[in-house]
Amino acid sequence: MKPRERSEVPAEDRWDLSDLYASQEDWERDLARLKEFPDRIVRWKGRLDESPETLGSAIRELLDQLRLADKVRTYASLRSDQDLSDPMASDMVARQAASAAKLASARSFFLPEVMALPDEVMRSWMDSDALKPYRTWLEEQLRFKAHILSADEEKLLAMSREATRGFHNSFGKLSNVDMSQRLPEIELEDGRAKLTNANLVSLLESESRQQRERVFRGYYGELSGNLNTMASLLDGHVRSAVFYARARGFDSALHASLFGDRVPVELLDTLIETTTEHLPVLHRYYGLRRRIMGLKRLAMYDLYVPLVRPPKNSYSFEEALELVLEALAPLGEEYVELAGEGLRGGWIDKYENRGKRSGAYSDGCYDSPPYILHNFTGTLRSVFTLAHELGHSMHTLLSNRAQPYHTSDYRILVAEVASTTNEMLLLDHLLKSSPEQTKAYLLDHLVGDFRGTVFRQVMFTELERMLYERVESGAGLTSNYVGDIYMKLIEKYRGDTFAYDETDRMISTEWGRIPHLYYNFYTYKYATGMASAVHMSQMILSGGSETPESYLELLSSGCSKPPLELLGQAGVELTRPDTVRAAMGKMDEVVSELEDLLT
Ligand SMILES: [Zn+2]
DSSP, rough: OOOGGGGGGGGGGSSSGGTTTHHHHHHHHHHHHHHHHHHHEEEEEEESSOHHHHHHHHOOOOOOOHHHHHHHHHHHHHHHHHTTOOOOHHHHHHHHHHHHOOOOOGGGGHHHHHHSOOHHHHHHTTTSSGGGGGGHHHHHHHHGGGGGGOOOHHHHHHHHHHTHHHHHHHHIIIIIIHHHOOOOEEEEEEEEEOOOTTTTTHHHHHHHHHHHHHHHHHHHHHHHHHHHHHHHHHHHHHHHHHHHHHHOOOHHHHHHHEEEEOOOOHHHHHHHHHHHHHHHHHHHHHHHHHHHTTTTTTTTGGGGSSOOOOOOOOOOOHHHOOOOOHGGGGGGGGHHHHHHHHHTTTTTEESSSTOOOOOEEEEEESSSSEEEEOOOSSHHHHHHHHHHHHHHHHHHHHHHSSGGGOOOOOOOHHHHHHHHHHHHHHHHHHHHHHHHHHHHHHHHHHHIIIIIIIIIHHHHHHHHHHHHHHHHHHHOOOHHHHHHHHHHHHHHHHHBBBOOHHHHHHGGGGGGOOOOGGSSOOOOOHHHHHHHHHHHHHHHHHOTTTTHHHHHHHOOTTSSHHHHHHHHHOOTTSTTTTHHHHHHHHHHHHHHHHHHHHH
16 A cells, blocks of 8 residues: 555644644744854853853853754754655755754864863852752763863864774675675575565564575675675774773773763673573573474574464554553553643654654654654554653653753663563553463563563673773784684573574674674663663562652653662662563563463
């Protein structure tokens, strides 16, 4: 079926952007104001050390500018995403981006000038009435002071970025363009298809084992011809991250990456150790998969076939909404009411139309409702996506309501807890009322999430630690070295259900297709996000009297405190093994239930 034109979608199915700007003219007026901002902010240049009052006024001006720039950006971006083929909206995005860039460059003096204030002066100013409201914000900026270099050195570092970001770019070009073009055509059960990075996983979901093997060998065979280049790019990337960390005086590249979120290195140790402790649960699942598939040994290409077919039921949007709101009842009446009013009152763009961005997201700013872009199709997956994005939107709403602008923006480490907790509550609700087939599907899906979001990401974290330690010890990354440690990790995480024959061993090249290895210790956040959400939902559902309140408090806290402190106040202690253990306990339970249902 061809998607509708945007103009054919009824108003009640579209988001209502008039809550952000009543008209295009209003937006144009704010964009025009934005253009005056660079002149206004540079007027403060050289004056920030005058007095706490001057600094306070300058900070207010800076924050007001950032706030309006975000409002202008949000509107242009949403307008564009609702129909990417609308030239008017693309033009709005481009004009807004150009003013934002001018603004960024005009205010580049600001933080260095704040940092240049002597510590004793800053300390004595901090408690003044003028600066008190900005204390948290200022302290957060000043934390970086010890790692900021002289103006000349900073200039050199900024210039060097142009050269060093080439490694990540080249990886993208090699993986998505050059190698992609050379990927072979594969004989499928029903015709032939050219392999791509995008269709690899869906082709591996086929019921036909011969097809899966051909796809697997075709892909990894081609990848293996690129590994020397891949290793050299990765080596270059890791070396540059190590270089910047050392230049800024961090103990290691890992310390540099964790600094922004104030995460101690030990958190990663605990995460890896606790996950390792629980690998037998994952291995048990692979054993179950082998038995259900009726195989002597599992092969690497047997991991993507769904064990249970998705249930056929289809939900209308209104049914999905009802279901999600019922599932969120444990969070209290106020949460459910606000969510229901928002979703019925224009937060969400429900269905696909021609030119609309695919996928789903939650996006908004301090001065807008927390909008949701969805492409709702009526499947169970689509209902989960609604619950997920609603979690982000409610987090935005509650933080915006409770916090001033400059502490409203929550961090990623907390963000995925808000969304995934909702998914877990929906899952629990559905499990109580579903027939066995649907139940098995939901549980298998949850195991898939655990595999992809916890185990696999922890494995990448472990890999990254080894890669960085090697480079920091003075050695380099070769394709043999990376392939060997990758294969050892695969054997550790997948256990002895696999034959590890010649075809299986082709997986030792998989590191060469993982873009996250260029994100500098990002993957652990996926794992802690899911583990925290599982633990959180367990606490909420077990009816501990304070839990929903402390959870809502977390959602209302923005970035007013460091993320681990906020999570800790809500009962999720990531520096101790408890949270990951609780999540693994759930995984264990789910695998047992699947064993009962499927064998
Ligand atoms: Zn999310």
